[in-house]
Amino acid sequence: MKPRQITLSTTPTDEDIAALRLGDIVYLDGLMYTAREGVYMRALEKQANIPMELPSQSAANFHCSPAARINEDGTYEMGAVTATASFRFAKWLPEWMAKSGAKLIIGKGGMSSKDYKSYFVPNGAVYLSTVGYGTGALLGRGIENVEAVHWVDELGLAQAMWVIRCKKMGPFIVASNLKGECLFERENAKIAENIDRVYEGTKPATLKRYGETDNRSDEVI
Amino acid sequence: MISIDLIQKTAETLMDKAAIEIPEDYLGGLKEAANTEEGDLSSFVLEAMLENYEAAKEDRRAMCGDTGVPRWFVKMGNETQIEGGPIALEAALRRATASATNGVPLRPNRVHPLWRTDHNNNIGIGAPEIEYGYEPGGEWIDLITVHKGGLFGTDYRMLFPSDGIEGVKRFYLDSLMAFGKRGLSCQPAIIGIGLGGSKDICMTLGKRASVLRIVGSRNSDPKIAELEDELKELGNSIGMGAMGFVGKNMVIDCNIEVGYCHTGGLPMSVHAFCLSSRRAVARIHGDGRVEHRTDPDWFTDYQRRETVEWENAREAAE
Numbered sequence: 001m002k003p004r005q006i007t008l009s010t011t012p013t014d015e016d017i018a019a020l021r022l023g024d025i026v027y028l029d030g031l032m033y034t035a036r037e038g039v040y041m042r043a044l045e046k047q048a049n050i051p052m053e054l055p056s057q058s059a060a061n062f063h064c065s066p067a068a069r070i071n072e073d074g075t076y077e078m079g080a081v082t083a084t085a086s087f088r089f090a091k092w093l094p095e096w097m098a099k100s101g102a103k104l105i106i107g108k109g110g111m112s113s114k115d116y117k118s119y120f121v122p123n124g125a126v127y128l129s130t131v132g133y134g135t136g137a138l139l140g141r142g143i144e145n146v147e148a149v150h151w152v153d154e155l156g157l158a159q160a161m162w163v164i165r166c167k168k169m170g171p172f173i174v175a176s177n178l179k180g181e182c183l184f185e186r187e188n189a190k191i192a193e194n195i196d197r198v199y200e201g202t203k204p205a206t207l208k209r210y211g212e213t214d215n216r217s218d219e220v221i
Numbered sequence: 222m223i224s225i226d227l228i229q230k231t232a233e234t235l236m237d238k239a240a241i242e243i244p245e246d247y248l249g250g251l252k253e254a255a256n257t258e259e260g261d262l263s264s265f266v267l268e269a270m271l272e273n274y275e276a277a278k279e280d281r282r283a284m285c286g287d288t289g290v291p292r293w294f295v296k297m298g299n300e301t302q303i304e305g306g307p308i309a310l311e312a313a314l315r316r317a318t319a320s321a322t323n324g325v326p327l328r329p330n331r332v333h334p335l336w337r338t339d340h341n342n343n344i345g346i347g348a349p350e351i352e353y354g355y356e357p358g359g360e361w362i363d364l365i366t367v368h369k370g371g372l373f374g375t376d377y378r379m380l381f382p383s384d385g386i387e388g389v390k391r392f393y394l395d396s397l398m399a400f401g402k403r404g405l406s407c408q409p410a411i412i413g414i415g416l417g418g419s420k421d422i423c424m425t426l427g428k429r430a431s432v433l434r435i436v437g438s439r440n441s442d443p444k445i446a447e448l449e450d451e452l453k454e455l456g457n458s459i460g461m462g463a464m465g466f467v468g469k470n471m472v473i474d475c476n477i478e479v480g481y482c483h484t485g486g487l488p489m490s491v492h493a494f495c496l497s498s499r500r501a502v503a504r505i506h507g508d509g510r511v512e513h514r515t516d517p518d519w520f521t522d523y524q525r526r527e528t529v530e531w532e533n534a535r536e537a538a539e
Binding site: 001002003023025064065066067068069077078079080081082083084085108109110129131132133134135136137138139140141156157158159171173184187188190191193194195198199201202203204205206207209214216219220221 | 240261262265266269270272273274276277280282283284285286287288323325326327328329330332337339341372373378379380381383384387388390391392394395398399400402403404405407455458459460461463464465466467495496497
């Protein structure tokens with residue numbers, strides 16, 4: 001069965017969000033901003049004023065550093081865009097979501113169902129994953145305009161806050177829902193049924209390691 | 222004498238091609254995977270990737286927004302002379318890396334590990350890495366650029382002779398499982414495995430096995446070639462596909478390179494060259510001809526030599 005395809009605004013209504021199902025394919029219209037560790041640290045730890053009206057202008061936070069340049073005349077050239085792994089930002093996301101009102105967190109790999117239940121669901125937010133990874137050229141085609149780039153002097157091109165106008169930008173996959181369920185964990189559980197058979201004919205290493213897990217049903221994120 | 226301007230110009234073209242054009246061998250492997258994939262979601266992902274490669278080529282934009290960490294592998298025939306010598310060569314490669322970062326554009330990915338200083342051009346201390354190889358005879362230089370993703374899919378472990386192939390298989394599976402979930406290693410990938418060498422060379426061998434050998438290539442030792450086939454199949458039997466969704470394509474190919482190691486050890490490294498396996502190669506001949514290709518052809522008999530004298534070994538074989 002082919003996944004369902006949906007066009008969604010970057011300032012979605014609560015009903016729009018509630019209608020999303022795990023595994024749906026989403027294309028986005030509207031303003032989206034990039035924010036990752038640099039922006040989070042500056043906005044939350046250094047208390048800098050966020051240079052956008054959030055969430056009225058955009059409720060879509062992309063964990064992304066684009067392949068982009070700033071031209072000498074001040075215009076922008078953005079080629080490919082893809083996401084970076086989101087689990088590393090769990091430290092800042094609860095505070096960021098409360099402050100920014102973000103409803104769509106877009107990135108690579110998703111978060112845990114524990115994260116979804118503890119601060120996505122209470123904020124009425126879901127996680128969209130990029131596809132691949134990564135369909136950088138296809139996502140680049142979905143950029144109608146680069147509206148602004150903030151904090152480039154302070155954070156550099158890769159960590160700056162890029163503001164992008166999207167026109168049917170995608171594909172993205174719905175990786176969490178308002179119940180706090182996690183698409184990746186659902187898939188992991190199915191794959192885990194096969195693990196014992198795959199590991200037949202292997203044996204543990206002679207020299208052990210200090211480590212948090214060697215249970216193959218666990219995740220490392 | 223090979224002109225330094227020609228080297229820089231060729232290097233700039235290679236930076237562009239690596240970021241934009243998926244190599245034919247990987248594309249062939251991925252098409253085959255897309256044909257056999259049955260998982261709904263993993264099928265969708267593979268089809269989207271095939272569409273993405275087309276979009277990148279049509280628009281001349283990078284395949285992936287994370288354009289990896291650009292680096293260089295340089296190989297020369299023994300008679301090669303470069304205008305300005307090796308110092309000029311390294312300067313030309315650094316200049317090409319910086320100008321292509323701004324030109325394509327690529328993402329400026331290289332920062333200081335502690336201060337996070339970003340020169341916005343992929344240049345810094347030790348960046349880009351430039352590594353060398355030599356071949357007997359010939360007046361030519363091969364420029365190979367690889368822009369590998371930098372964060373996930375790689376691991377190293379000191380195994381021992383008593384671990385044997387069973388231990389090798391387990392560490393291989395553990396690496397695929399750990400980084401395959403949620404698609405952190407951007408699979409299906411070219412998995413490179415380094416066996417033996419000193420610890421650092423074990424990493425180097427595995428890295429080179431993933432980025433400097435193409436899909437469909439096999440190690441010249443038939444028993445290692447057999448192990449490559451076996452590990453490819455084993456990886457694809459996990460039941461995991463693209464993005465960690467249920468599927469059967471995890472490994473587009475598995476390449477193994479070996480080096481002699483300490484008598485008491487069996488060091489092993491695993492590396493994953495991702496869905497945007499960025500590599501591009503050109504040979505510049507002494508007469509100024511430039512030939513582009515995508516196969517680095519790095520691991521020649523000379524690179525894998527195991528005797529004291531090369532000439533003697535070659536004569537003995539003849």
